[in-house]
Structure formats: C-alpha cells, structure tokens
C-alpha cells in the first residue's frame with residue numbers, strides 16, 4: 350500500500366476531534382510558533398518535528414494543522430507525499446541508501462537488496478531488535494563516490510555490500 354494511503358488509513362484525514370492530551374505537545378507547539386508568519390512553513394515545521402522526535406508522531410498533526418490554520422488532511426497529505434518523513438520512531442541507527450541516478454549506475458540496487466535481505470527488513474523498515482532503520486534517499490550529494498550511503502548522519506562513498514556490513518558491525522554493539 351502506498352505510504353500516503355497508509356497514513357490516511359491510520360490517521361484519518363480532517364476529523365474535527367480535539368487533539369488528545371500528549372506530553373510532547375508544548376514542545377511541538379513551541380516549534381510551530383517559531384515559524385509563525387513564515388510563508389511555506391509546513392515543510393520546515395515537519396522537518397523540525399522529525400529532528401526533535403525522530404519521526405512525525407500522528408499526535409503532532411492536529412497541532413500543526415491548528416497552528417497553520419490548514420486542514421489535518423493537508424498535513425497528512427504532505428507527510429505521506431515525502432519519503433523523508435518517518436511514520437514511526439526510527440531504530441537506534443539509521444542507514445540511508447542512495448538510489449538516485451548516479452548511484453543506480455554504480456550498483457546501489459544490489460546493495461539495497463543485500464541490506465534488505467541481511468537485515469530482514471524492507472526499505473523504510475526497522476529491524477526487529479530496534480537497532481537499524483533502513484531507508485531510501487534520492488541523492489546524498491556524493492555522486493562522484495557512488496554508490497553512497499549515510500549512516501547516522503555520516504556520509505560514505507563507494508560502498509559495497511561488504512563495506513556496508515562492516516559499517517553496521519562498527520555501529521552496533
């Protein structure tokens with residue numbers, strides 16, 4: 350099922366029910382307030398929430414909608430559209446595999462397949478032990494050293510399946 354549909358199925362679209370109590374709400378409201386009056390604030394706010402929590406908690410949706418005076422459906426639609434936004438808390442480590450053009454030409458697909466099989470998750474998934482989230486990204490700005498990956502915010506180039514495994518072994522206890 351496409352990401353957007355999953356979101357809508359789980360979160361509904363624009364229901365008028367009040368936001369449930371949530372301990373993080375004051376922190377999220379403060380993030381939203383920081384963008385008050387800024388045009389096109391929805392994407393930066395969603396990125397700020399993901400930076401803060403590691404993902405977009407569905408309880409943030411009504412707060413964002415209220416803060417920007419837009420419908421919850423609009424917020425859900427944007428979250429569902431961009432693969433950057435996570436629906437669930439990530440694992441302890443996040444491994445992003447670039448699957449854009451240059452990396453495709455240099456073998457990122459076999460690398461992605463290897464990692465999915467090795468970790469037992471699909472792209473976007475987290476290992477059962479909560480250690481690693483595997484994600485697709487489209488260009489890490491490291492095309493000259495394709496195929497590229499990013500592990501916990503650190504960029505690596507010319508990554509073979511063996512090197513990716515070594516990176517993971519180094520990151521995991």
Ligand code: FES
Nearest residue numbers: 447452489491492
């Ligand atoms: S295409 Fe992969 S880093 Fe640019």
